[in-house]
Amino acid sequence: MKKIIALLVLMIISTSLFAAYQVGDVVDDFTWTDNTSTTHSIYDLIDSEKIVLFFWGGPG
Secondary structure, eight states, rough: OHHHHHHHHHHHHHHOOOOOOOOOOOOOOEEETTTOEEEEEHHHHHHHHOOOOOOOOOOO
16 A cells, blocks of 8 residues: 555656646747648637647657
């Protein structure tokens, strides 16, 4: 049981060490082009009250 608790504590600590941003942090505005050649800006999406959710990485 102690090993499981120690492992969970280490996992929690390690994930918080690699967090680049926290909720409420201000990020630089950046733009990207999607697969339909439409350009988007993160500030424009936030101003239009849309939810912004990024998935970084994946297979490959």
